[in-house]
Amino acid sequence: xxxxxxxxxxxxxxxxVTAVAITRARSLFxxxxxxxxxxxxxxxxxxxxxxxxxxxxxxxxxxxxxTVLFITALALTxxxxxxxxxxxxxxxxxxxxxxxxxxxxxxFDLPGVGDPDSPVQTHPITDTYLRESQEDLHVPNTVTGVLxxxxxxxxxxxxxxxxxxxxxxxxxxxxxRRPADEVKDRAYLQTEYRVLRxxxxxxxxxxxxxxxxxxxxxxxxxxxxxxAGVIFGAGFILYTLMFGLAAVxxxxxxxxxxxxxxxxxxxxxxxxxxxxxxxxxFLDYNEFNPGNPSGGQVAGILLIEVGVGVTVAxxxxxxxxxxxxxxxxx
Amino acid sequence: xxxxxxxxxxxxxxxxxGLYAVMSHGNLVKKLIGLNIFQVAVFMFFISLGRVDGGSPxxxxxxxxxxxxxxxxxxxxxxxxxxxxxxxVGVAIAIRIxxxxxxxxxxxxxxRDAAEEGTQ
Amino acid sequence: MTALxxxxxxxxxxxxxxxxxxxxxxxxxxxxxxxxxxxxxMDAAGAVLILLGLLLLAPDLGSxxxxxxxxxxxxxxxxxxxxxxxxxxxxxxxxxxxxxxDKKR
Amino acid sequence: xxxxxxxxxxxxxxxxxxxAVVGRHLYDRILxxxxxxxxxxxxxxxxxxxxGRPDFLDVALVYALINFVSTVAVLRLSHYREAM
Numbered sequence: 001x002x003x004x005x006x007x008x009x010x011x012x013x014x015x016x017v018t019a020v021a022i023t024r025a026r027s028l029f030x031x032x033x034x035x036x037x038x039x040x041x042x043x044x045x046x047x048x049x050x051x052x053x054x055x056x057x058x059x060x061x062x063x064x065x066x067t068v069l070f071i072t073a074l075a076l077t078x079x080x081x082x083x084x085x086x087x088x089x090x091x092x093x094x095x096x097x098x099x100x101x102x103x104x105x106x107x108f109d110l111p112g113v114g115d116p117d118s119p120v121q122t123h124p125i126t127d128t129y130l131r132e133s134q135e136d137l138h139v140p141n142t143v144t145g146v147l148x149x150x151x152x153x154x155x156x157x158x159x160x161x162x163x164x165x166x167x168x169x170x171x172x173x174x175x176x177r178r179p180a181d182e183v184k185d186r187a188y189l190q191t192e193y194r195v196l197r198x199x200x201x202x203x204x205x206x207x208x209x210x211x212x213x214x215x216x217x218x219x220x221x222x223x224x225x226x227x228a229g230v231i232f233g234a235g236f237i238l239y240t241l242m243f244g245l246a247a248v249x250x251x252x253x254x255x256x257x258x259x260x261x262x263x264x265x266x267x268x269x270x271x272x273x274x275x276x277x278x279x280x281x282f283l284d285y286n287e288f289n290p291g292n293p294s295g296g297q298v299a300g301i302l303l304i305e306v307g308v309g310v311t312v313a314x315x316x317x318x319x320x321x322x323x324x325x326x327x328x329x330x
Numbered sequence: 331x332x333x334x335x336x337x338x339x340x341x342x343x344x345x346x347x348g349l350y351a352v353m354s355h356g357n358l359v360k361k362l363i364g365l366n367i368f369q370v371a372v373f374m375f376f377i378s379l380g381r382v383d384g385g386s387p388x389x390x391x392x393x394x395x396x397x398x399x400x401x402x403x404x405x406x407x408x409x410x411x412x413x414x415x416x417x418x419v420g421v422a423i424a425i426r427i428x429x430x431x432x433x434x435x436x437x438x439x440x441x442r443d444a445a446e447e448g449t450q
Numbered sequence: 451m452t453a454l455x456x457x458x459x460x461x462x463x464x465x466x467x468x469x470x471x472x473x474x475x476x477x478x479x480x481x482x483x484x485x486x487x488x489x490x491x492m493d494a495a496g497a498v499l500i501l502l503g504l505l506l507l508a509p510d511l512g513s514x515x516x517x518x519x520x521x522x523x524x525x526x527x528x529x530x531x532x533x534x535x536x537x538x539x540x541x542x543x544x545x546x547x548x549x550x551x552d553k554k555r
Numbered sequence: 556x557x558x559x560x561x562x563x564x565x566x567x568x569x570x571x572x573x574x575a576v577v578g579r580h581l582y583d584r585i586l587x588x589x590x591x592x593x594x595x596x597x598x599x600x601x602x603x604x605x606x607g608r609p610d611f612l613d614v615a616l617v618y619a620l621i622n623f624v625s626t627v628a629v630l631r632l633s634h635y636r637e638a639m
Contacts, residue, residue, distance in 0.1 A: 112334025
């Protein structure tokens with residue numbers, strides 16, 4: 001048993017313990033925090049399972065953004081949960097146990113984890129993505145290559161889903177804002193947590209710079225538009241938490257964000273239209289540089305990654321803003 | 331069998347713990363947290379399918395021959411971000427329900443609906 | 451085995467020792483403030499030692515710079531977070547542990 | 556030595572998890588999760604060196620940043636009404 005196998009087993013055990021603790025926690029605040037821990041562990045597992053890009057995303061999304069979302073929601077609703085009545089526990093438990101048994105039985109037909117002869121590994125597409133992509137695209141990070149070029153249509157669809165979800169949250173949270181007198185004055189903010197504020201302020205440029213690096217270097221190392229957008233969003237969430245909504249809105253007002261949400265999708269779709277105008281198919285980046293198709297590919301991938309990054313970052317920050325400024329109508 | 335398949339089994343158990351939380355708990359926010367657990371377990375299942383023994387992350391480097399399959403990574407990468415966007419729609423709906431009913435407990439909200447129907 | 455390997459091994463082992471003792475302290479100390487002590491000091495020390503140990507093994511400049519950055523971030527954020535937590539806990543009225551209370555129980 | 560460090564980090568993770576689950580006080584849990592996050596950063600860095608792919612260090616860097624963001628978020632939002 002190698003160290004990696006041991007690590008995998010320990011992490012999976014930690015996951016089970018955490019998941020059970022989450023379901024048992026009566027305080028939703030605790031459940032949300034343990035949820036953050038849960039996704040830190042899954043992200044480590046993703047690294048062990050060779051999925052570094054996924055780990056990057058999961059860390060920023062799971063441990064950062066969704067924890068913040070849940071906790072903000074709890075501030076607007078109720079943070080304690082009623083006890084679960086027995087009439088619900090027994091049937092739900094029964095369904096869960098039976099379904100687990102069924103799935104485990106079905107898993108006997110699955111190839112083992114890491115089996116080199118499994119259908120996933122022997123399918124011809126594997127060779128396309130891993131070998132031919134190097135001649136077609138010259139993008140060493142095959143995840144970015146597949147995401148942005150081979151499966152460009154699919155990714156456009158995903159970005160539109162994120163766009164729609166962002167607009168949905170903005171519409172749902174259109175109602176009353178928190179009155180200004182509820183927000184404590186700046187003097188209070190200045191005195192409390194002084195160390196935290198200075199450190200956050202110092203870290204802010206590093207976070208944004210790193211997001212840019214992840215965005216622009218995504219073709220050569222783990223990274224890309226989705227990851228960069230989320231890291232960028234986390235940076236602005238940190239700033240909002242430490243300096244208040246009014247301060248951050250001076251840099252990035254809600255109105256700009258709403259525009260940016262759409263601009264990202266438009267950049268992506270616009271690249272597709274541009275390639276059509278140049279005589280190729282939709283999202284056929286070769287047209288950007290007919291003499292040197294892989295150069296065109298690199299340019300196209302970078303452009304749409306920028307589009308993805310803009311939309312994701314804008315949606316994340318806009319959702320957080322709209323939850324924070326929500327007033328409670330009682 | 332156990333050595334090669336236990337990862338799947340734990341992942342299935344996690345899925346079902348998430349499903350259990352969704353089914354048994356009446357609190358809408360708790361249901362969303364349970365749904366998140368379920369979702370992450372599905373992600374792990376996909377990623378474990380793309381794994382290959384002795385493989386490396388699919389970033390092509392000289393001197394490395396065996397790579398894990400990039401396709402599950404691509405699918406899950408986007409699914410994670412889409413997942414958080416849809417979760418936040420769920421959170422927003424839960425907040426609206428709280429504002430309308432004064433509770434995020436399913437049973438209380440349904441009971442209030444039933445009472446209102448009775449008075450009309 | 452070169453001198454560099456030995457040095458990095460010593461650093462890694464020292465870091466591991468700090469990490470584990472920090473974990474034990476976090477679990478075993480009697481109240482929140484003492485646990486902050488275990489978490490804040492041991493965590494930062496263990497992390498930096500392990501990262502320095504890795505730095506000696508770094509194959510190229512890029513990973514060396516990244517390791518230094520990670521170490522710098524952890525060194526700044528870790529103590530800041532524990533400081534802020536202890537501050538918040540004190541404002542919130544979390545009681546300091548006293549031996550008498552413990553004996554009564 | 557790298558393997559030994561990895562095992563030590565796993566042990567520390569389990570200890571931090573135990574504190575996060577047992578809790579007692581909200582701040583204990585936040586502290587434990589913060590420690591757990593630091594251990595994850597180290598875990599990923601060490602795994603990167605064990606497999607000989609330093610590409611992983613970017614991931615560890617993101618963790619170091621995000622861990623701080625989430626700790627601050629939990630801390631601030633636990634006093635949400637007066638916070639912003």
